[in-house]
Amino acid sequence: MSHYQVILFDLDGTLSDPKTGITKSVQYALEKLNIVEPFLDKLECFIGPPLHVSFAEFYNMDEENIQKAIEWYRERFKEKGMYENELYEDIPELLKLLKERQYTLAVATSKPTVFAEKILQYFHIDQYFDLIVGSNLDGTRSAKAEIIQYIIDKYKQYELADFIMIGDRKHDIIGANNCGVDSVGVTYGYGSFEELNGTKPAYIVNSVAELKNLLLAAPSYSKNVIDFVGVKPVE
Structure with a gap:
């Protein structure tokens, strides 16, 4: 990965x-x-x-x-x-490991940016993110594709193939597809496997542990592998 x-x-x-x-x-x-x-x-x-x-x-x-x-x-x-919110177990550890491996991390949320920033600060995980992008309070830039594209435009030194979007709802996957980047659907959130699979993410995982295994896998990992530590590649 x-x-x-x-x-x-x-x-x-x-x-x-x-x-x-x-x-x-x-x-x-x-x-x-x-x-x-x-x-x-x-x-x-x-x-x-x-x-x-x-x-x-x-x-x-x-x-x-x-x-x-x-x-x-x-x-x-x-x-x-x-x-009134709880971090999923092992999320801080995952973010720490990704930063140690020098990945660039960003938040792409439909929630207003000002609220997203406060929530990340509340959980003490804001330091792991290079960029936090949400919607504007006036309702503009609320579509996930707009938010993802905004982030892509901030990192013009990278190719589209260098980006991957992780989310739990179809809007995350559709937004990534519309921007031409890969995505991971996570079923531990609020989108079902059926919802996510119907929008064709590159991968589907069922837990933070599976997400960690996917993101930190050896570079030889391929979408064509059918069973890799529980990760389901979508064909």
């Missing part, structure tokens, strides 16, 4: 499990709009995609109500939600 030089990580569902903070903040926003949703599990669909997409898709909101919902969501998220 050593031919990759720049490794992009999604945040929610890939580096950390943000379920409590995101779903409770969505629940709060919905309540402000007189929509009662008592079951947080039903709001897991908001983990990953941009908020404006999810409020429109899952609650059929018009643009005015979408903006109100996002404002209410951020009100709670800034105060509590971003800290």
Whole structure:
């Protein structure tokens, strides 16, 4: 795997499990709009995609109500939600090993950059990342392809083949595909194997341990290998 030089990580569902903070903040926003949703599990669909997409898709909101919902969501998220979050086990160790091997690491998230920075600082893993890129607070640059392309443009010294995107939802894989870079789908987050496999990532892994084995594998590792420490290459 050593031919990759720049490794992009999604945040929610890939580096950390943000379920409590995101779903409770969505629940709060919905309540402000007189929509009662008592079951947080039903709001897991908001983990990953941009908020404006999810409020429109899952609650059929018009643009005015979408903006109100996002404002209410951020009100709670800034105060509590971003800290109702847990790093996946072994993520700090993985990031440390990658930096020791001199990979360039970046975060590519649809979450606003300012929130992503605070979360990484809260977990004390911000020092491992050379670049943290998310959406803007006004809703621009929220599509994953835009975010990935922004990072690619920052590293013009590299070829597209030097980049790889790691994420848990189809939006991460589709964004990578649209930008012409390889990707890894992780099923330990909030996207199922079926969701990820349907968007054709280069690899699918089921745990941080498998991700570590993939990224730190010997350079002879090939996508054509069918079974490599649990890693599933996608053909």
